[in-house]
Amino acid sequence: MAQGRFPLLGHLPQLALRRVEFLQSIRAQGGIVRIFLGNRPVFVLNSPEAVHEVLLKQGRKFGKGLLFDVARPFIGNGIITSEHDVHLRQRRALQPAFRRDAVAGSVATMTGIVEEQVSAWRPGEVIAMDLVLRRTVTAVLVATMFSAERPDGAAAVAELGERVAEHLNTVMRGVFVGTLLPAPLASSPALGHRTYLAAAAALRALADSAVRQARQDPADRGDLLSIMFAATPGNPQGMTDVEARDELLSLLMAGAETTATTLAWALHEIGRHPEHAERIKAECDALPAGALPGAATLPFTERFLREVLRLHQPSWLLMRRALEPVRVCGIDLPQGAELIYSALTMHRDPAHYPDPLRFHPDRWLDRPEKDLPPGAYVPFALGNRKCIGDHFAMTQMLVVLRSIVSRWRPRPVEGHRVRPVAHALIRPNALPMRLAPWPTD
Ligand code: HEM
Secondary structure, three states: OOOOOEOOOEOHHHHHHHOHHHHHHOHHHOOEEEEEEOOEEEEEEOOHHHHHHHHHHOHHHEEOOHHHHHHHHHHOOOOOOOOHHHHHHHHHHHHHHHOHHHHHHHHHHHHHHHHHHHOOOOOOOEEEHHHHHHHHHHHHHHHHHHOOOOOOHHHHHHHHHHHHHHHHHHHHHHHHHHHHOOHHHHOOHHHOHHHHHHHHHHHHHHHHHHHHHHHHOOOOOOOHHHHHHOOEOOEOOOOOHHHHHHHHHHHHHHHHHHHHHHHHHHHHHHHHOHHHHHHHHHHHHOOOOOOOOOOOOOHHHHHHHHHHHHHOOOOOOEEEEEOOOEEEOOEEEOOOOEEEEOHHHHOOOOOOOOOOOOOOOOHHHHOOHHHOOOOOOOOOOOHHHOOOOHHHHHHHHHHHHHHHHHHEEEEEOOOOOOOEEEOOOEEEOOOEEEEEEOOOO
16 A cells, blocks of 8 residues: 555545656555545556556456546546447447548548638747647537538637637536545535536537537538447447437547647647757658658657657546456456556656656657557557547647648747646646747748
């Protein structure tokens, strides 16, 4: 068991106040370390082997755990909260939207939305990069998921994206507070519980209305809602309205803030490393028109993002629950045991990443992912609950970086110190950046 347990509170004070530092500090105490949230024991997985066992090798013996119990009243039984056969059916139904050909088909939409933003920027202007990225990423998601051909056009998609982004941020904070704190505390107005409930209700209403609107026009619009309504071998009727609504909310919750936060860290590193910005620009300028952005066409930029996902992995705390008694790396866990894994602390382990706090994209040339122990690099998790949107996210992030860095050299604003803030995800406190044009020669 980890040291420093308080009576009644267990290790809650350390986790609530020191967050990542606390998880980092108990890594040396063993591959699996027991902590207490109040009186509830929780097992923290510290070694790649333990993470690999739980996520992949014995993945089917685990459910999603406490974090997702708290999210369930909001997102219902969508793909990120469901279990067993229901989960398998949902995953199969949604998979076509995330296949490589489908993602390739979204690149033009992604590029259009980003270019619209970037082309309006002016030299010398200071922009709140984190907020702009959040709006842009959410607008892309909204456009791809349920607005492919909205009659009210691109401005409506952007507006909807903006509203969704704002509510989503509040909802994610509420879910995080509800996971960490006992219910009476988490539901106190002082911690913003009413705002959370209002934002959750507003988001559900937006998703309900998108589903209703799409149902009125049964033509296949090529967006995600059309895929959800389509018949599948296990479900000849396609999804019901409620199921489709829950999937929309689940995908927004899983896909928007994660991608926006990773991109914010990417821009932060671009600001700190002009030499990387130059390499990204050179690579993007050389990309032939019409070529798809990917690891083969933009190898340095992809390596750069891989390094961002290592050092600034947004998911610092994820959970699982044992659905049956299970033995992991020689330790017996009872049925119902709650588990925590932190991709962030895993990615900063000096045993696998020399000089782990140094941002160094070329480390991936020295030691490619295939040479790491399984479980040591898990930005998108592993196994049957692995991120369904990993390729979509990587493509979207490459598109955004290409559009921004081809035109601009975003620079840090003097006097502003960027600090990591850990709520549901770990993100920069604020990211104001000044836009400098590239010199012309
Ligand atoms: C950089 C961006 C992203 C990161 C770092 C990321 C990371 C993750 C991680 C770590 C998980 C596993 C969670 C767990 O173990 O409990 C996950 C699951 C998931 N992600 Fe992502 N994600 C990203 C973007 C996206 C996008 C763009 C989408 C969809 C539009 C998406 C949809 C999902 C879904 C649906 C799941 C649940 C899958 C299942 O349980 O079957 N993610 N993601």
